[in-house]
Amino acid sequence: MTLPNKGQDQTEVKKKTPQDFIFGKVIGEGSFSTVYLAKDVQTNMEFAIKILEKTHIIREKKTEYVMREKEVLRILGSSCRYFVHLYSTFQDVERLYFVLSYAKNGELLKHIILHKKFSFDCTRYYAAELVLALEYLNSKNIVHRDLKPENILFDNNFHILITDFGSAKIEKKSEIQANGDTDHSVQGPRRRRNSFVGTAQFVSPEMLQESKSSFASDLWALGCIVYQMASGKMPFTGGSEYLIFQKIIKLEYQFPEDFDDTIKDFVEKLLVLEPNRRLGASDSIPYTSLRAHKMFEGINWNDLGPPPKLSSDTSTLIKSQDSSPDISENLEPGLDNQKVSRLVLKDMLPEVIDAKSKTERKKSEANRKITEVSQEELEKRLQAQRSNPFSVFVEGNLILKQGLIDKKKGLFPRRRMFLLTLGPHLYYADPVTMTFKGEVPFSADLRTEAKNFKTFFIHTPNRKYYLEDPEGYALEWCNAIDQVKEHYFPSGQVPKENSIQ
Ligand code: ADE
Numbered sequence: 001m002t003l004p005n006k007g008q009d010q011t012e013v014k015k016k017t018p019q020d021f022i023f024g025k026v027i028g029e030g031s032f033s034t035v036y037l038a039k040d041v042q043t044n045m046e047f048a049i050k051i052l053e054k055t056h057i058i059r060e061k062k063t064e065y066v067m068r069e070k071e072v073l074r075i076l077g078s079s080c081r082y083f084v085h086l087y088s089t090f091q092d093v094e095r096l097y098f099v100l101s102y103a104k105n106g107e108l109l110k111h112i113i114l115h116k117k118f119s120f121d122c123t124r125y126y127a128a129e130l131v132l133a134l135e136y137l138n139s140k141n142i143v144h145r146d147l148k149p150e151n152i153l154f155d156n157n158f159h160i161l162i163t164d165f166g167s168a169k170i171e172k173k174s175e176i177q178a179n180g181d182t183d184h185s186v187q188g189p190r191r192r193r194n195s196f197v198g199t200a201q202f203v204s205p206e207m208l209q210e211s212k213s214s215f216a217s218d219l220w221a222l223g224c225i226v227y228q229m230a231s232g233k234m235p236f237t238g239g240s241e242y243l244i245f246q247k248i249i250k251l252e253y254q255f256p257e258d259f260d261d262t263i264k265d266f267v268e269k270l271l272v273l274e275p276n277r278r279l280g281a282s283d284s285i286p287y288t289s290l291r292a293h294k295m296f297e298g299i300n301w302n303d304l305g306p307p308p309k310l311s312s313d314t315s316t317l318i319k320s321q322d323s324s325p326d327i328s329e330n331l332e333p334g335l336d337n338q339k340v341s342r343l344v345l346k347d348m349l350p351e352v353i354d355a356k357s358k359t360e361r362k363k364s365e366a367n368r369k370i371t372e373v374s375q376e377e378l379e380k381r382l383q384a385q386r387s388n389p390f391s392v393f394v395e396g397n398l399i400l401k402q403g404l405i406d407k408k409k410g411l412f413p414r415r416r417m418f419l420l421t422l423g424p425h426l427y428y429a430d431p432v433t434m435t436f437k438g439e440v441p442f443s444a445d446l447r448t449e450a451k452n453f454k455t456f457f458i459h460t461p462n463r464k465y466y467l468e469d470p471e472g473y474a475l476e477w478c479n480a481i482d483q484v485k486e487h488y489f490p491s492g493q494v495p496k497e498n499s500i501q
Helices: 007-012 054-059 063-075 109-116 122-141 175-176 205-208 216-232 241-249 260-269 314-322 339-347 350-366 375-385 389-393 475-488
Strands: 022-028 034-040 044-051 086-091 097-102 152-154 160-162 399-409 412-421 425-430 437-442 448-451 455-460 464-468
Touching: 007 205, 022 044, 022 475, 034 175, 034 339, 044 054, 044 339, 054 063, 054 097, 063 086, 063 097, 109 216, 122 160, 122 216, 160 399, 205 216, 205 241, 205 339, 216 260, 389 399, 389 412, 399 475, 448 475, 464 475
Parallel strands: none
Antiparallel strands: 022 034, 034 044, 044 097, 086 097, 152 160, 399 412, 399 464, 412 425, 425 437, 448 455, 455 464
């Protein structure tokens, strides 16, 4: 498999190789890629390197998405500051590498969660950056089609950097005139084994009903994102994808009582079922009516200035996350054995490494507790779990969440696969020797404590467990463990009958 090398790559003097970079921590994980923070050995510049396993891409028939992403990033170039920039691509026998701008401050989603919701000033500032980004996309005839707070990153100055163009579409002129097309070759959002890879909540009604997408589909997503920034919640939620889709196509959503009236008006003008009627969709000069909305009164569109402060009260949490080294001093250039095995393991067993993100995605999609599992779903998931090599350690219990955690005992941390299951149990096993190592005993007295994004503790009556999630999902682990505890020991009362199993 080779990627066509056009445009900027032709100007490259010499193709890079993995040996030109020191690879640090994992900063992003998709179904088909892993993103590493990496430092150019020669220049010391930091990049986000997206690595894709060729066999995995070919087996899952995703070549087209990969090509598309590269082509779109090439078209976008470097003249708009609101998009990740593709510096170069290279490949070896097994993998493709995309060298991208590193967004130091992570996902917009993380910041919405941290701050619960954004102030009026922050919401309108980032809405304005998104409007400018959408104008640029429109000028390049590109529809993103998967805009959501996970795909909007923050650079070191807290400006947005939109990423993930695997679902994007390059509009042909004739289709633009027809105002929307039915693209049966790549229907709407990406699917994998008949389920959405992206988050269902941001999909526009026309993509759901007619597999039709246009620039107006990104305007719908803008409405959802602005709603979420202003309220901390998504406009369309439900117990399943089906229920969410029903709400989207019926435009069934409400605003919280304290939602700002001006932002509400903006959102209402974007969340319109008929794509052409969305604010900005039919402007002769694209998006002039978005710029003219009263929410943006006083904004200097030629220079938005620096972003308003999100708030200072969470700075300690962000700082403490950054205290551990992103790229350790003693690393050698290239991918070491551990990183190669991670990529290979992900290719062989996407379920294993994806399990965490899947559980989280499902939970947030459905806004439900991870312990809420119907009998039918339980049976299906137990069946699917059989192909998970770690299922041998869980005594037939349903795995709710799993992931690699560094467990500290004495001086040395040991990497363990942690398996949170119904029962309740929190097992851990050695992923290298595939041996069972132990279990954190659940009781009404168990308590979790997140120190920062990576480090968390589990307090039990007889022991305090020191744990570190190298990927920075400590808060999610605590939340999941708390949910399981609350299910079986509601508010620390008498143990509940095992209602699920
Ligand atoms: N996660 C995925 N892509 C990223 C990027 N370019 N920068 C930082 N984190 C990322």
